[in-house]
Amino acid sequence: DTGVSQDPRHKITKRGQNVTFRCDPISEHNRLYWYRQTLGQGPEFLTYFQNEAQLEKSRLLSDRFSAERPKGSFSTLEIQRTEQGDSAMYLCASSPVQTGKGEQFFGPGTRLTVL
Amino acid sequence: LAKTTQPISMDSYEGQEVNITCSHNNIATNDYITWYQQFPSQGPRFIIQGYKTKVTNEVASLFIPADRKSSTLSLPRVSLSDTAVYYCLVGGSNYQLIWGAGTKLIIKP
Numbered sequence: 001d002t003g004v005s006q007d008p009r010h011k012i013t014k015r016g017q018n019v020t021f022r023c024d025p026i027s028e029h030n031r032l033y034w035y036r037q038t039l040g041q042g043p044e045f046l047t048y049f050q051n052e053a054q055l056e057k058s059r060l061l062s063d064r065f066s067a068e069r070p071k072g073s074f075s076t077l078e079i080q081r082t083e084q085g086d087s088a089m090y091l092c093a094s095s096p097v098q099t100g101k102g103e104q105f106f107g108p109g110t111r112l113t114v115l
Numbered sequence: 116l117a118k119t120t121q122p123i124s125m126d127s128y129e130g131q132e133v134n135i136t137c138s139h140n141n142i143a144t145n146d147y148i149t150w151y152q153q154f155p156s157q158g159p160r161f162i163i164q165g166y167k168t169k170v171t172n173e174v175a176s177l178f179i180p181a182d183r184k185s186s187t188l189s190l191p192r193v194s195l196s197d198t199a200v201y202y203c204l205v206g207g208s209n210y211q212l213i214w215g216a217g218t219k220l221i222i223k224p
Contacts, residue, residue, distance in 0.1 A: 004158075041214075045213075103149065103164060106158025108156075109156070109157070
């Protein structure tokens, strides 16, 4: 399967703990995105990479969130000192570089539950 | 960034054609219109994208009037498996798309 993969699929943690999620994009895709989605809402943009460069980060994103894409391939999203409000589905997507196009390929997501 | 407005929910029956309309009054000249489908506990899946007039692929058609202030996703002969949330987005680049709450489509037997 050459689609976007995410690991883990589910994560349960206690408030105050740190968590890290991994995303493996489609191999030839330069662009990688992270989103957060809560029940009944559409995905909320968190951050965007082109190759290894983090080009955009949502102003809504707390300093507790950090993302990396060290070699322009896989990416990690870390949440420090988790809070119950961080409970959500975290989605990763990738896309090739195509100006003016909006097609993104999404992974299955990581569902985070903070107790 | 252009915002979109679409119905919160719609019902239809198997075998019917379903049309979901989205309004995007502030669409910019270089914005494309893209529709995604999302099933519970899965990531969104791209359905179709267009700039103007009509676009058709194997699963849907997208109708865009000349003023581009709205668009209509048409799903022919829906089945129970088309029950999902459908999102309409507009954007000129490949990121920073604004996702609304989407339209929850329920197909009944």
